[in-house]
Amino acid sequence: MxxxxxxxxxxxxxxxxxxIEFRSRTAIISAAMFVVLVLLVFTFARDPTAxxxxxxxxxxxWVTLTFAAVLALNRAxxxxxxxxxxxxxxxxxxxxxxxxxxxxxxNLLFVGTVELIGVPxxxxxxxISVWPYAAPLALVIVxxxxxxxxxxxxxxxxxxxxxxxxxxxxxxxxxxMIPPLMWAARATGPLLAGRPLSDITGWLKMLAxxxxxxxxxxxxxxxxxxxx
Amino acid sequence: xxxxxxxxWITGIALLLLAGVYVRxxxxxxxxxxxxxxxxxxYLHVPAAIWAETAMILVGLASVFYLFLKDPRLxxxxxxxxxxxxxxxxxxxxxxxIWGKPIWGTWWSWDARLTLTLFLFLLYMxxxxxxxxxxxxxxxxxxxxxxxxxxxxxVPFIHFSVYxxxxxxxxxxxxxxxxxxLPPVMLATWLMSLGVFSLLYVGFxxxxxxxxxxxxQLEAAGEARNA
Numbered sequence: 030m031x032x033x034x035x036x037x038x039x040x041x042x043x044x045x046x047x048x049i050e051f052r053s054r055t056a057i058i059s060a061a062m063f064v065v066l067v068l069l070v071f072t073f074a075r076d077p078t079a080x081x082x083x084x085x086x087x088x089x090x091w092v093t094l095t096f097a098a099v100l101a102l103n104r105a106x107x108x109x110x111x112x113x114x115x116x117x118x119x120x121x122x123x124x125x126x127x128x129x130x131x132x133x134x135x136n137l138l139f140v141g142t143v144e145l146i147g148v149p150x151x152x153x154x155x156x157i158s159v160w161p162y163a164a165p166l167a168l169v170i171v172x173x174x175x176x177x178x179x180x181x182x183x184x185x186x187x188x189x190x191x192x193x194x195x196x197x198x199x200x201x202x203x204x205x206m207i208p209p210l211m212w213a214a215r216a217t218g219p220l221l222a223g224r225p226l227s228d229i230t231g232w233l234k235m236l237a238x239x240x241x242x243x244x245x246x247x248x249x250x251x252x253x254x255x256x257x
Numbered sequence: 258x259x260x261x262x263x264x265x266w267i268t269g270i271a272l273l274l275l276a277g278v279y280v281r282x283x284x285x286x287x288x289x290x291x292x293x294x295x296x297x298x299x300y301l302h303v304p305a306a307i308w309a310e311t312a313m314i315l316v317g318l319a320s321v322f323y324l325f326l327k328d329p330r331l332x333x334x335x336x337x338x339x340x341x342x343x344x345x346x347x348x349x350x351x352x353x354x355i356w357g358k359p360i361w362g363t364w365w366s367w368d369a370r371l372t373l374t375l376f377l378f379l380l381y382m383x384x385x386x387x388x389x390x391x392x393x394x395x396x397x398x399x400x401x402x403x404x405x406x407x408x409x410x411x412v413p414f415i416h417f418s419v420y421x422x423x424x425x426x427x428x429x430x431x432x433x434x435x436x437x438x439l440p441p442v443m444l445a446t447w448l449m450s451l452g453v454f455s456l457l458y459v460g461f462x463x464x465x466x467x468x469x470x471x472x473x474q475l476e477a478a479g480e481a482r483n484a
Contacts, residue, residue: 180407187400191390200386201404204379208414239414246410250403253324 038123042131047138049108056104057142060097064147067093068154082155087217090151091173091210097143098174098206099199102181104139105132106189119255129251133182133244140174162220169220169229172236173213176243177206183247186254209239258471264463271456278450286446298356300447304454305348309377310412312342312458316384317409320402329473332398335405337465339384341458346378373415380408394473 109115152159188198216232282300289296319335354364391397
């Protein structure tokens with residue numbers, strides 16, 4: 030069975046980005062190292078006798094993932110700057126939304142990989158049991174990640190063509206990341222403390238609503254960031 | 258330029274009226290029994306808050322229409338509205354703590370409404386930083402419009418999450434579905450203040466709009482001479 034055309038285009042863009050990533054592996058390894066180092070910073074900046082690890086774990090998790098995501102988001106359109114690759118991509122006979130979705134998927138897989146490395150390390154370093162809550166925790170992480178990566182991908186298409194791209198992206202995207210981040214952190218706390226899933230459905234609904242609205246909005250707005 | 262002069266006049270009149278509102282609020286409006294003098298800040302704080310939020314919505318709407326119509330006037334208006342919104346957000350963020358210290362006993366609390374205002378301020382700052390970082394006028398307008406629309410959509414999200422937190426902030430007493438529970442004298446002063454702030458918004462926006470128009474003319478003239 031062949032997929033409908035826009036989906037194939039989307040996958041073509043995403044797999045192109047992922048292939049570049051897989052061939053060089055510098056970005057993913059740097060991002061993974063970054064996560065390890067941020068977790069180490071937290072380990073040593075914390076007084077283990079004063080604050081219990083379980084109380085701090087949700088904050089550490091979300092601060093680390095936020096910073097890793099902000100750094101990772103720049104990459105998607107940075108790739109297209111060299112040799113005017115973006116012009117080539119725009120000239121290709123594919124829809125703008127396919128380009129955006131492709132970039133979004135590549136970014137999600139990239140950030141997801143970083144998160145897959147970060148969460149077990151958090152459990153290891155801070156001696157927190159994550160395994161019994163793996164499925165709901167994964168749900169929270171996926172919902173939050175889709176939300177802020179969708180906004181970040183849209184913004185990075187704009188900021189790469191400015192003078193201070195890395196810094197500007199962080200300044201623009203963080204106000205948009207904080208609400209989902211806050212809901213996710215509020216959901217992670219009860220989850221790791223072994224509370225039932227019904228305690229956090231309110232936060233999950235907010236996250237899902239945010240995802241739907243901002244993915245849809247980004248799809249509508251993306252053409253305005255690349256069209257001349 | 259006529260528009261600039263009109264903007265200056267409106268702003269001047271609004272500032273005079275603002276002094277009038279001060280006098281009325283301080284001398285001719287009765288003291289609130291529980292909060293005393295601190296309550297007077299309400300007459301500045303709430304109108305500024307209303308206009309800071311409205312300005313964001315207007316930025317978003319102007320951005321939506323800009324993306325459809327590509328009319329540079331809409332972009333100029335959005336930029337002007339964002340700048341004025343920033344000023345009003347600063348007014349809220351400074352008057353709020355001054356009231357909070359005697360009444361709550363703390364300058365700042367991570368209360369939902371305070372957080373919302375802070376976000377509004379951060380969105381405005383980001384919007385203006387993005388405008389400053391892009392040199393091509395067309396690109397600047399498109400990018401700013403995208404950010405403006407996203408900002409407008411983000412505000413209700415923060416608003417909703419407001420109701421999921423406990424809040425210290427006084428609930429709205431004027432803009433609520435039932436009749437305002439404010440004594441008529443206080444309501445009159447407040448409404449005057451709201452009128453004055455609306456006038457201030459209009460005056461500031463007209464001035465900023467006219468200035469950015471003049472700047473574009475200058476830039477175009479400079480480019481024509483260099484060419």
